[in-house]
Amino acid sequence: MDAMTGRTATVPAISAQGLGKRFGRIEALADLSLELSRGEALGLIGTNGAGKTTALTLLQGLRRADTGKAEIFGHPAGSVKARRHVGITPQNADFPEQMSAREVLTYAAAHFDRPKPVGELVAAFGLERLIDRRMDGFSGGELRRVALALAFVGNPALVFADEPTAGLDTGGQDMFKAYARAYVEGGGSLLLTSHHWDEIEHICDRIVMIDRGRLLLEGTLDDIRRKAGRNRISFTAPDGVSPPPWVNELFEQNAQRWSTVSADSDAVVKRLIADLPALQDVHIEPLDLKETIAQLQMERTI
């Protein structure tokens, strides 16, 4: 049995099959199936209007699916039993302006059996200065920090974070990344949507990409990189050394640093060493998520 949810540990945090939703003539989501295990972070990515928020609202039970079904720890999505295990960051941090952040967090905490101490979240999200102030004077970023704390205050086993750091400064983004990763490593499950792909890369174990409501790509970051089959090669050419013409054609130069993306990095590096023995500081790195997806799209693999 799982201490957080009281369910057998084999029941997934999220299990969704064939979810579909139309808004009039627009098909917002079609036949989406996904599963999220306990202690796993899943990144849901896609362009604006791809269907991420629709998928999230169906999984949260805030809207009804036209087709398919979703369960949270074995309970129907949206049921009170399911909601007992769920924390959500509101996408629009639109709080009652007459209330303080502490009052809203205390209000939310009262709905859960074993909430987190508000003090822990104050420290985690940098709310020390704000916690007892009424929220009518809060900036967008400050409200966003309160929204992040709200998702975790119930000590939930599953958190839905829909673009949680939109409008947040880099300090706040780093706080969220650190807290979310520690939450997942501590056994929590996280479904994250974000346009900050470095955030997805840092936090998530697995990625699902959707486009126009349909599943486009699914796998771990390594799986996806393997699918792209490319690495970034970079090196420094010392002063006075001019690389041979093939390097000029293949690589991009930025000051003394040269870089390219290649499907056969070993062969390229061997040739480089042979033709340019003076090169320094050679790096072969996997592409980041943004580059990987761009590569796959360029090759029309997805």
Added chain:
Amino acid sequence: MAILRANLALTFKRLLRQPGFWVPTILFPAMLYAFFGAQTAGGGSAAVYAAASFAVYAVLGVAFFQFGVSIAEDRQSAFAVWQRSLPARPFASWAARLCAALVFSIAAVALVLVTARLVGGLHIDAAVQVRLVAVCLILTIPATFMGTALGYLASRHSVVAMANLIFLPMAYLGGLWVPPPALPAQINAISQWTPTRHMGEVAWAAVDGRALPDASIMALLVFTVGFFALTWLAYNRDRRSRFG
């Protein structure tokens, strides 16, 4: 219980920290009574009737402005959507809203009675005052459904104007500002078909020491069922459009 307490705290803090809500809601009926009711009634039983009329007016004001306006504003807010993700049924939030309506209604009615004493020099028997307050609390039921239906039908941008557009003519037509015998004959004829007239009849009977009129009780039951049905339809329409 913890959830109900949390909802009560949230509801009362939000309302009490908005003087723009509670000052007019509680003060206006007493103020209008002082300006018009006490003067026109001229003391005696007419002034007691006027106090009862403005007490009903106070109950209506709370229903329209607390339920009507706050529901319309809340239901389109992201916070209200987020609240739906909390593990609780809507009962606690509704109970907190109803509790606040009762408290604000009692405060508004009490202030009308205090004003009647201070400005009109009225000495209303304590038992009659208790009877009037009790009747007003019962009248919060149809009034609440009226306000709630409005809250689910109007948008947040139009609700204040719509509330005033319904609330003020209803108060006039119901004979709450001008006693029914003094209303023009045609208006008086229309008045018989308004819920506010029957609310007034019940309140006037309460201060008069008469039995509550059966016809008005029946009419109010019909209005309550009707407004409940309208609220239910509007609530489901709103739910389908936002969460369907």
